[in-house]
Amino acid sequence: MSTDTIVRLPDQATARIPKVNFLSKENGLLSWLLTSDHKRIATLYLISITFFFAIGGTLAGLIRLELLTPQSDLMAADTYNKVFSMHGIIMVFLFLVPSVPATLGNFLIPIMIGAKDLALPKVNLLSWYLYMIAGVMVLYSMITGGVDTGWTFTVPLSTHYVNTNVITTGLAIFVAGFSSVFTGLNFIVTIHKMRAPGMTWFRLPLFVWSNYAASILMVLGTPVLAITLVLVVLERGFGIGVFDPSKGGDPILFQHLFWFYSHPAVYIMILPGMGVISEVVSTFARKRVFGYTAVAFSSVAIAVFAFFVWEHHMFIMGVSNYSTLVFSLLTMLVAVPSAIKIFNWSFTLYKGSITFETPMLYSFGFMGLFTIGGLTGVFLASTGTDIHLTETYFIVAHFHFVMVGGMLMAFLSGIHFWWPKWTGRMYPEKISQLAALITFIGFNFTFFPQFLLGTLGMPRRYAAYPAEFQVLNVFSTAGASILGIGYLLPILYLTWSLKYGEIAGDNPWQATGLEWQIQSPPLTENFTEIPVVDHDAYDYEWLEKKEKEVSSVG
Amino acid sequence: MDHISHVLWQFLVKWMTDFALFPPEASKIAPQMDALYFFMVLVSLVGLTIVVLLLVSFSIMYSKKRHPVAVQIEGSTLLEATWTIIPLGLFLIMFVWGSLIYFRIYTPPANAMNIYVVGKQWMWKAEHPGGQHEINSLHIPTGRAIQLTLISQDVFHSFSIPAFRVKREAIPGRYTNVWFEATTPGTYHLFCTQYCGTNHSAMVGDIVVLTPDDYKKWLAESTSGASLAQNGERLFASLSCNACHNGQANSRGPSLAGVYGSHLTLANGGTQLADEAYLRDAILNPSDHVTQGFAPIMPTYQGQISEDGVISLVEYIKSLNTNYRVEQTLNTSTLLPEGEGKATPAGQQSGGAKQGASAGKGTSGQGVVKQ
Ligand code: HEM
Ligand SMILES: [Cu+2]
Numbered sequence: 001m002s003t004d005t006i007v008r009l010p011d012q013a014t015a016r017i018p019k020v021n022f023l024s025k026e027n028g029l030l031s032w033l034l035t036s037d038h039k040r041i042a043t044l045y046l047i048s049i050t051f052f053f054a055i056g057g058t059l060a061g062l063i064r065l066e067l068l069t070p071q072s073d074l075m076a077a078d079t080y081n082k083v084f085s086m087h088g089i090i091m092v093f094l095f096l097v098p099s100v101p102a103t104l105g106n107f108l109i110p111i112m113i114g115a116k117d118l119a120l121p122k123v124n125l126l127s128w129y130l131y132m133i134a135g136v137m138v139l140y141s142m143i144t145g146g147v148d149t150g151w152t153f154t155v156p157l158s159t160h161y162v163n164t165n166v167i168t169t170g171l172a173i174f175v176a177g178f179s180s181v182f183t184g185l186n187f188i189v190t191i192h193k194m195r196a197p198g199m200t201w202f203r204l205p206l207f208v209w210s211n212y213a214a215s216i217l218m219v220l221g222t223p224v225l226a227i228t229l230v231l232v233v234l235e236r237g238f239g240i241g242v243f244d245p246s247k248g249g250d251p252i253l254f255q256h257l258f259w260f261y262s263h264p265a266v267y268i269m270i271l272p273g274m275g276v277i278s279e280v281v282s283t284f285a286r287k288r289v290f291g292y293t294a295v296a297f298s299s300v301a302i303a304v305f306a307f308f309v310w311e312h313h314m315f316i317m318g319v320s321n322y323s324t325l326v327f328s329l330l331t332m333l334v335a336v337p338s339a340i341k342i343f344n345w346s347f348t349l350y351k352g353s354i355t356f357e358t359p360m361l362y363s364f365g366f367m368g369l370f371t372i373g374g375l376t377g378v379f380l381a382s383t384g385t386d387i388h389l390t391e392t393y394f395i396v397a398h399f400h401f402v403m404v405g406g407m408l409m410a411f412l413s414g415i416h417f418w419w420p421k422w423t424g425r426m427y428p429e430k431i432s433q434l435a436a437l438i439t440f441i442g443f444n445f446t447f448f449p450q451f452l453l454g455t456l457g458m459p460r461r462y463a464a465y466p467a468e469f470q471v472l473n474v475f476s477t478a479g480a481s482i483l484g485i486g487y488l489l490p491i492l493y494l495t496w497s498l499k500y501g502e503i504a505g506d507n508p509w510q511a512t513g514l515e516w517q518i519q520s521p522p523l524t525e526n527f528t529e530i531p532v533v534d535h536d537a538y539d540y541e542w543l544e545k546k547e548k549e550v551s552s553v554g
Numbered sequence: 555m556d557h558i559s560h561v562l563w564q565f566l567v568k569w570m571t572d573f574a575l576f577p578p579e580a581s582k583i584a585p586q587m588d589a590l591y592f593f594m595v596l597v598s599l600v601g602l603t604i605v606v607l608l609l610v611s612f613s614i615m616y617s618k619k620r621h622p623v624a625v626q627i628e629g630s631t632l633l634e635a636t637w638t639i640i641p642l643g644l645f646l647i648m649f650v651w652g653s654l655i656y657f658r659i660y661t662p663p664a665n666a667m668n669i670y671v672v673g674k675q676w677m678w679k680a681e682h683p684g685g686q687h688e689i690n691s692l693h694i695p696t697g698r699a700i701q702l703t704l705i706s707q708d709v710f711h712s713f714s715i716p717a718f719r720v721k722r723e724a725i726p727g728r729y730t731n732v733w734f735e736a737t738t739p740g741t742y743h744l745f746c747t748q749y750c751g752t753n754h755s756a757m758v759g760d761i762v763v764l765t766p767d768d769y770k771k772w773l774a775e776s777t778s779g780a781s782l783a784q785n786g787e788r789l790f791a792s793l794s795c796n797a798c799h800n801g802q803a804n805s806r807g808p809s810l811a812g813v814y815g816s817h818l819t820l821a822n823g824g825t826q827l828a829d830e831a832y833l834r835d836a837i838l839n840p841s842d843h844v845t846q847g848f849a850p851i852m853p854t855y856q857g858q859i860s861e862d863g864v865i866s867l868v869e870y871i872k873s874l875n876t877n878y879r880v881e882q883t884l885n886t887s888t889l890l891p892e893g894e895g896k897a898t899p900a901g902q903q904s905g906g907a908k909q910g911a912s913a914g915k916g917t918s919g920q921g922v923v924k925q
Contacts, residue, residue, distance in 0.1 A: 251710065251726055285616070287624045317725065324656065343605075343633075354617050378598075388716065456574060
């Protein structure tokens with residue numbers, strides 16, 4: 001390689017986006033609404049997810065604005081409760097859970113394994129419709145009075161004590177759950193059945209591994225959530241009494257059921273993000289991921305362990321002290337594979353040849369923030385410190401570090417990384433790097449003070465708080481406005497680049513994945529003929545050899 | 555402009571006076587928890603520093619400019635084993651350390667003074683054994699183990715005292731416990747930390763820690779008439795519990811004397827420790843726990859007694875050491891007049907007497923009423 005940067009853009013004068021590609025194949029709204037092309041469905045998801053993210057983000061802004069002062073003066077407590085509940089519900093169920101799998105996963109998994117589409121293309125479209133129905137139901141319940149149960153729908157608050165749209169919202173999440181299960185099933189079947197010749201399990205890109213692990217969680221965990229929500233709806237509608245102690249039910253049962261899904265759900269959210277990081281770090285360091293097998297297996301380990309730690313959300317709820325002991329230990333164990341990943345990514349850089357384009361910057365951001373998020377998770381896994389820190393802003397900070405610092409950074413990293421493949425055009429590099437920096441700074445500014453607030457004891461979900469907490473809250477709100485800009489920028493310049501971005505070419509990053517060996521944007525069928533895979537993932541020597549062959553022939 | 559600088563100034567003044575970075579340590583457990591907390595902070599800082607150092611130094615050393623061609627490395631079992639085992643070891647230390655603290659916080663000592671706390675939308679009601687009631691505040695003495703027995707009347711609530719580093723959920727339908735020993739007089743925050751509906755953030759109060767002398771004064775000033783056990787005694791009569799539980803040989807219900815803290819043999823052959831939670835459940839769901847030798851005829855009192863009432867009944871039953879009180883109660887078919895309740899300090903009489911007899915089982919009254 002002779003050039004200084006990886007980016008070797010095709011000569012702008014002659015470069016063209018291929019006339020035939022999945023975007024241009026057919027025109028008209030109907031061709032999109034009835035498509036079964038996984039790339040078009042991924043595009044539909046991308047647009048709808050961005051829409052819901054914007055709503056959730058606006059609500060986040062309102063939350064922070066309210067918390068600028070100790071009193072609940074911007075909105076009444078009632079309104080505040082609805083705002084943070086809708087924020088949580090939208091962000092978790094309509095953004096975080098589907099984000100990477102439904103957009104990037106949908107777009108990439110078939111291509112990465114050398115298939116022409118997902119195994120069940122129509123089911124894939126159905127998933128999107130279910131997602132949209134759920135989204136519309138959530139919006140409907142938001143407009144017609146909202147929900148104030150928090151995203152956790154805790155009983156008996158949700159079943160007996162609030163007058164808001166619990167049933168509509170609960171059913172919306174139920175529907176969204178099916179969308180998630182279908183996506184997971186589709187991925188599992190596809191990865192098992194549709195790999196190209198030569199694409200063995202241990203040649204799979206790590207992105208595929210991590211989505212595979214997340215899919216297992218979706219398929220096994222989501223039905224439990226669905227059952228739980230149905231029980232909530234039945235209890236609310238008909239007073240069946242499963243959760244009502246005066247009828248012999250048990251509200252703790254709800255906690256068990258809810259967290260049996262919602263803990264693994266955290267990994268549904270983060271695992272696909274980890275897959276993105278593996279791809280990006282490898283590409284920009286030009287090295288195979290350090291300890292590929294360990295990283296692959298740690299995804300599966302996380303998925304398996306994730307089902308045995310739910311009770312750590314209930315340490316102070318009066319469950320048996322001894323069961324707490326067991327779950328604390330298991331939670332410590334699940335932290336280990338995450339630590340393994342962080343170190344493996346770091347060592348992927350060792351003796352690499354590194355460049356720092358935007359996706360890489362977001363990945364660095366991910367590694368730093370996820371490390372903090374993960375380490376503070378240990379504070380909560382250790383039962384002693386959990387007593388003091390749980391249900392405070394420490395929790396809020398912890399999960400935003402993992403979800404927003406981790407998952408969202410990974411999502412943005414991935415969107416930038418695969419943007420040229422998806423649209424055929426580059427995003428503008430300089431301003432994107434700036435946006436990554438702004439996001440990182442804004443993020444820390446917003447959420448780091450919340451660790452301190454939590455240590456001081458400020459409870460979460462408070463519309464008003466004692467005056468001594470104000471300084472840290474002001475910091476947090478100031479940070480949120482910076483963070484807001486950080487999120488707004490990519491939406492703007494990515495949209496701009498659709499028309500004005502430079503033509504990307506097939507493989508602007510000189511990456512090894514199969515997706516980079518086809519045209520950008522891809523054909524509807526992805527491949528003109530199914531490839532035969534004769535090398536491992538991230539085999540940069542293979543890539544160089546191949547490029548030499550091509551240039552000597554040409 | 556003037557206005558803004560004024561606001562800024564106010565803010566700065568506030569900052570200087572109000573800004574805290576760490577909560578006060580006002581209980582015996584707090585320094586222990588903080589030791590673990592700072593150990594974790596230290597480990598986290600070291601861990602984070604290692605990660606950041608690796609990322610930064612590799613980024614500099616192996617940037618494309620300095621290191622144009624990557625060297626392909628498969629991995630290293632030794633290194634990977636290292637970063638599996640070291641974090642695992644550290645996590646296990648935190649697990650053991652944390653568990654020791656956890657067990658301490660949730661295992662009240664036998665001689666703790668019991669205060670009942672009922673959570674409801676949106677207030678905390680505390681009931682001292684001597685009958686003192688408080689709402690959204692809790693007065694306690696230093697140097698004395700205090701056990702809280704918590705329950706909620708409606709939704710989940712959570713009783714949190716950051717300065718003590720303790721927190722416990724109040725759950726509908728079951729008693730939970732937490733204990734602490736306050737060390738420093740002062741007023742501290744009491745928060746409800748489990749989201750409980752509209753006025754969740756208003757469900758706050760003060761923990762007022764007093765020296766033992768001041769506490770005695772406070773108790774004397776806020777005596778509300780009857781102790782919990784006395785209130786329970788009245789309820790026992792007015793709900794006609796004594797029709798069956800009269801302690802006679804041929805009575806339809808088992809004698810309740812000395813029942814608290816004993817192991818009962820149930821009709822289904824199992825044994826059951828009669829603690830507060832059991833007593834509560836036996837009142838509300840009697841058919842679930844039929845004592846051996848008795849017919850399942852007790853009606854449920856579900857929905858007829860408030861949680862406060864149940865607490866009083868439980869305290870009354872706890873205070874019963876002999877059948878003497880029951881027999882007394884038997885003759886009382888109407889509520890005792892105010893004055894009479896005061897004249898017979900049941901807490902002292904029975905609760906105090908019981909203390910000696912039932913091998914250190916925590917009772918209520920003693921500490922309060924004796925003063
Ligand atoms: C500018 C960015 C954001 C700010 C300032 C922000 C702020 C907040 C705050 C203050 C809360 C706590 C509400 C409370 O407990 O009182 C909260 C809750 C939450 N946030 Fe965010 N947030 C932001 C972005 C996000 C994003 C991007 C996500 C997900 C992708 C997210 C997911 C959540 C969730 C799941 C909750 C829990 C809601 C609940 O307690 O029920 N947030 N957020
Ligand atoms: Cu509450």
